[in-house]
Amino acid sequence: MHINDLPTPAVIVEREKLRINLEEMAQVAEQAQVKLRPHIKTHKSPFIAHWQKSLGAQGAAAATIDEAETMIYSGISDIFVAYPMGEIHRARRLARLSRLARLSVGVDSSIGVQMLAKAAASCKTTIDCLIEIDTGLHRSGLKDETQVLKLAETIHAMPSLRLKGLFTHAGHAHGQDAAGRETIGKQEGELIVEMGSILKARGFSIEEISTGSTPSAAVVAEVPGVTEIRPGTYVFYDASLAASGVVGWDRCALSVLATVVSHPVPNRYILDAGSKSLSKDQSQDIPGFGVIKGIESSFVSWVNEEHGVIEDASLDLAIGDKVEIIPNHACVVMNLFDEYYLVENDLVLGRIPVLARGHRHLT
Ligand SMILES: Cc1ncc(COP(=O)(O)O)c(C=O)c1O
Numbered sequence: 001m002h003i004n005d006l007p008t009p010a011v012i013v014e015r016e017k018l019r020i021n022l023e024e025m026a027q028v029a030e031q032a033q034v035k036l037r038p039h040i041k042t043h044k045s046p047f048i049a050h051w052q053k054s055l056g057a058q059g060a061a062a063a064t065i066d067e068a069e070t071m072i073y074s075g076i077s078d079i080f081v082a083y084p085m086g087e088i089h090r091a092r093r094l095a096r097l098s099r100l101a102r103l104s105v106g107v108d109s110s111i112g113v114q115m116l117a118k119a120a121a122s123c124k125t126t127i128d129c130l131i132e133i134d135t136g137l138h139r140s141g142l143k144d145e146t147q148v149l150k151l152a153e154t155i156h157a158m159p160s161l162r163l164k165g166l167f168t169h170a171g172h173a174h175g176q177d178a179a180g181r182e183t184i185g186k187q188e189g190e191l192i193v194e195m196g197s198i199l200k201a202r203g204f205s206i207e208e209i210s211t212g213s214t215p216s217a218a219v220v221a222e223v224p225g226v227t228e229i230r231p232g233t234y235v236f237y238d239a240s241l242a243a244s245g246v247v248g249w250d251r252c253a254l255s256v257l258a259t260v261v262s263h264p265v266p267n268r269y270i271l272d273a274g275s276k277s278l279s280k281d282q283s284q285d286i287p288g289f290g291v292i293k294g295i296e297s298s299f300v301s302w303v304n305e306e307h308g309v310i311e312d313a314s315l316d317l318a319i320g321d322k323v324e325i326i327p328n329h330a331c332v333v334m335n336l337f338d339e340y341y342l343v344e345n346d347l348v349l350g351r352i353p354v355l356a357r358g359h360r361h362l363t
Pocket of ligand 1: 039042082168169171212215231234
């Protein structure tokens, strides 16, 4: 089957670009001698997680329990849930999963720690914890040394928990130029390593310092004391990362294949990929909701749920033509589809399920 025979909208992933992206990040980790724990929220696909593992990745990082569970059931046996604890069903499911795999969990509050400790004790299991440190994103995570020490003591007092280390996510490295990524990456690494030293000086054993996103991974991996990097979006990259210069457009491995379904006036083309295919995520570095592959100056100007509108008179398209859109944010797009097509040149190699998409509420 050829790409043009596919029904649309569809997510397509170019195998060769994916391979280059996976191998390059594996090399970054290997050269810096840090572990690579890819964040699988980007692809949500055991097929890619196992590929990452075959290139040396240490298990995976996940945000949701569904992601963790899907990866564990597919045979990925070392998972770090890099998301704040604080919801009781999540704690219970994690405790049960920890009987099936090597599981570690992010924490940033004593309420969360207590929830997890209780759930772990009732499952007669011990769970590894990493305290989340805020190194500048100002999302979750603790910044204050006294609070971090207190939380470390709380974890230490729980027989069903073990303090494994610290983690951080400097997501503010996204949208920065090369100099900004360098500054933020260094700061991210140095701040968390420093916090680790403070805890070690107080007698805590800190074996893992886990950090690094796609734009900061190469910088932070070289900061002495960092033991692990957790980039996610690097598997596909996307229009936001290409527009801010993290990689060239030729490295964007994922696109949404769409069909021109209407062309009512010369400068307006309507695609069958709207916000339910491309999402509404925007980028500070480019306008619109996705860029036309191969004509990066053209973009989807606006979206409704099932309509993507291109306003560009210079294009020469007809109703029925197919176009590929590089989305602004690849991770959310993957979550919108049940499956993706792996392609090589124009040939469709396979239809692969996005097994960890969405939220399931199994208690
Ligand atoms: C906690 C955490 N770790 C790692 C990542 C991976 O970052 P990126 O997708 O920029 O590589 C994310 C992304 O959202 C995250 O939230």
